[in-house]
Amino acid sequence: MDANDKVLRWNIHYRLQHVLMFTSFIILVLTGIPLKYAGLGVSRVFMNLWGGPEMASTVHRTAAVVMIISCAYHLVYLGWRMWKGIFSPDMIPSFKDLRDLYDNIRFYLGLARRPPLFGRFTYWEKFDYWAVFWGIFIMVGSGLVLWFPVETVRFFPVWALGIAKVAHSDEALLAALAIFIWHFYNVHLRPEIFPMNWVWITGTITRRELKEKYPLEYERLRLQEALGAQRPTGIPPQEPEAVASAKRGGTESGSEQGI
Amino acid sequence: MxxxxxxxxxxxxxxxxxxxxxxxxxxxxxxxxxxxxxxxxxxxxxxxxxxxxxxxxxxxxxxxxxxxxxxxxxxxxxxxxxxxxxxxxxxxxxxxxxxxxxxxxxxxxxxxxxxxxxxxxxxxxxxxxxxxxxxxxxxxxxxxxxxxxxxMPKESPASRDFYTNIPTTCASCHGNSEIILKYRLNTNVVPTYQESFHGKKLILGSSDVAVCSSCHGAHKVVDPQSPAFTEGLAMRCGQCHEGASPKFATAFAHIPATETSQKIVHWAERFFAVLTGGVILGLVTHIGLDLASQVRIRQRRKKGKK
Incomplete structure (x- = not known):
């Protein structure tokens, strides 16, 4: 087993969901934020790039549909994994995440010699996932209200429109800042990672990287291998995709990790 | 009269x-x-x-x-x-x-x-x-x-009555603080319009949104509290928002979120302000700490090599 051997971290479904998500997200931001800051001269320039506010509105709603599809894809896929019995709850927050945050900040401040030992996902990766989960919930909900205001007041009080406008506008700003500052730092600008973490394209990371960044997951993988491809969690060994990849003589070895 | x-x-x-x-x-x-x-x-x-x-x-x-x-x-x-x-x-x-x-x-x-x-x-x-x-x-x-x-004819963009110029024309009094104070006009009329989707899209170059006269008319502007205004309002909304009900028509009433009747909207604003401020502050702090520690590790490595 070479340290440069690759381990599948994101299978093709997750990568596709991510691509659908971020392309629609970027288009939604570029068509939506100029409306939020309509008073700024630069907003009008942006709107004209889209061919005016009417066109921007159409593009915005189209991108929203793509985003909703990516979410539905994700949830249906997770459901399918549960049904097949290969769902593993690695993304669920746990007490260990709080503990890791505390330990990591101690490490940052020089109060601990090394960072905590992370599992498959660090607490900041889980934060990203659940921030998007919450964000989508707010944005799609409020967005649909604003898309169909006449229908909304048929079933809800009039102030639902006011709330939806505030929620859509403010949550959008929060999401945009979180993605373009926080997520971009963690996956692009961080000196260790620059220019980017390629996993969103390749889906794989090396065993060395896995050992460095996610030591507990690395140990779990080794244990699994030692037990002869018998997953400790009772999950069937070797995803079809990983098998196929190995048969093709691909570089991806090791089993896929279930989310 | x-x-x-x-x-x-x-x-x-x-x-x-x-x-x-x-x-x-x-x-x-x-x-x-x-x-x-x-x-x-x-x-x-x-x-x-x-x-x-x-x-x-x-x-x-x-x-x-x-x-x-x-x-x-x-x-x-x-x-x-x-x-x-x-x-x-x-x-x-x-x-x-x-x-x-x-x-x-x-x-x-x-x-x-x-x-x-x-x-x-x-x-x-x-x-x-x-x-x-x-x-x-x-x-x-x-x-x-x-x-x-x-x-100029109102079809000319140079006209004060050109569709998209109407809010500016009305604002020459309804956005004029002297006139507003003198005659105790509603101070919220212009700001709430500018903050609305109608006003924002207008500023961005749309001509497909409601302006003052779309709801209030032009020559026969009546008291917005009077039945003469409120009775026909849903129909006027319905010109763009198909199926608009009288209830829907009350949604846009130039009422700012700070008013008592809009308390829940005001609280939503506060909630998101605190949430956004808090979250971004936390994230930026985390980035700062992470960056500092990465720099420190690199320096330590360099020293180690020497």
């Missing part, structure tokens, strides 16, 4: 019938009024200068001077010339003179041709304010339509 308006209507009908008897040639007037005249105030151009080309381009370019400037038939600017002017027009002119301190037949003369608009106007809050309550600043025709000699 109704009696007054009716008198005007009947009178103006007569006025149309007996339009200026001796239509003077515009060139006769322009002999003098073509070039800038000396003003009584030194250094300023007098008010009597008419650009013949701009006049020709204007929507009233085909009219003769004395269509509006009636009574100048017996030679230039002779006193007592008003004798020949229709009586109802002189009555409006007199009212204007009395209420605003300036009037004259020309200012009032819109009535001669646009008597339907005038009838609507005289029943509006603006007309009632001017003629019945004597509110000096209440708008009369030219205050919304702009200078008469360069008046």
């Amino acid at each position: 109704a009696g007054f308006a009716l008198g005007i209507v009947v009178g103006s009908l007569l006025g149309v019938a007996g339009a200026p008897a001796q239509a003077a040639d515009n060139d006769t007037c322009l002999v003098c009024h073509r070039s800038p005249l000396e003003s009584s105030k030194p250094g300023k151009t007098g008010p009597f200068y008419i650009d013949p080309e701009a006049l020709a381009r204007s929507v009233h370019g085909g009219l003769t001077c004395d269509t509006c400037h009636q009574g100048f038939t017996a030679g230039p600017h002779e006193t007592g010339a008003l004798q020949g002017v229709d009586e109802s027009l002189r009555k409006v002119a007199g009212e204007l003179q009395k209420k605003r301190g300036k009037g004259g037949v020309a200012l009032a003369s819109c009535v001669t041709c646009h008597y339907e608009s005038f009838q609507d106007y005289s029943q509006s809050v603006h007309g009632v304010a001017l003629f019945d309550k004597g509110v000096k600043d209440a708008p009369y025709c030219l205050d919304c339509h702009g200078p008469p000699h360069t008046l």
Whole structure:
């Protein structure tokens, strides 16, 4: 087993969901934020790039549909994994995440010699996932209200429109800042990672990287291998995709990790 | 008021019938009024200068001077010339003179041709304010339509009544803090419109959104609390928002989120302000700490190599 051997971290479904998500997200931001800051001269320039506010509105709603599809894809896929019995709850927050945050900040401040030992996902990766989960919930909900205001007041009080406008506008700003500052730092600008973490394209990371960044997951993988491809969690060994990849003589070895 | 308006209507009908008897040639007037005249105030151009080309381009370019400037038939600017002017027009002119301190037949003369608009106007809050309550600043025709000699059709983007210019035109009073304070107008009218999707899209260049007149009308602007306004409102929303109900129509009422009735919206604003501020502060702090530790590790490695 070479340290440069690759381990599948994101299978093709997750990568596709991510691509659908971020392309629609970027288009939604570029068509939506100029409306939020309509008073700024630069907003009008942006709107004209889209061919005016009417066109921007159409593009915005189209991108929203793509985003909703990516979410539905994700949830249906997770459901399918549960049904097949290969769902593993690695993304669920746990007490260990709080503990890791505390330990990591101690490490940052020089109060601990090394960072905590992370599992498959660090607490900041889980934060990203659940921030998007919450964000989508707010944005799609409020967005649909604003898309169909006449229908909304048929079933809800009039102030639902006011709330939806505030929620859509403010949550959008929060999401945009979180993605373009926080997520971009963690996956692009961080000196260790620059220019980017390629996993969103390749889906794989090396065993060395896995050992460095996610030591507990690395140990779990080794244990699994030692037990002869018998997953400790009772999950069937070797995803079809990983098998196929190995048969093709691909570089991806090791089993896929279930989310 | 109704009696007054009716008198005007009947009178103006007569006025149309007996339009200026001796239509003077515009060139006769322009002999003098073509070039800038000396003003009584030194250094300023007098008010009597008419650009013949701009006049020709204007929507009233085909009219003769004395269509509006009636009574100048017996030679230039002779006193007592008003004798020949229709009586109802002189009555409006007199009212204007009395209420605003300036009037004259020309200012009032819109009535001669646009008597339907005038009838609507005289029943509006603006007309009632001017003629019945004597509110000096209440708008009369030219205050919304702009200078008469360069008046463009409302299809022209240069017109103050061009669809997308209407909010700016109304805001010249409803966004003017002096006027607002003086007459205790609703201060929220302009800001809440600008903050709305209608106002924002308008600023960004859309012409497919509601402007003031879409809901309030133009000449017959009535009190928004009155049934005359609220009864037809849902129908007006429905012109764009198909199936709009009266309940839907109350959604956009120029009420800012700080008002008591909008408390829940206000709290939503507060919630997101705190959430966004808190989260971003936390994330930026985490980035700072991470960056600092990465720099420290690198320095340690460099030292180790030496």
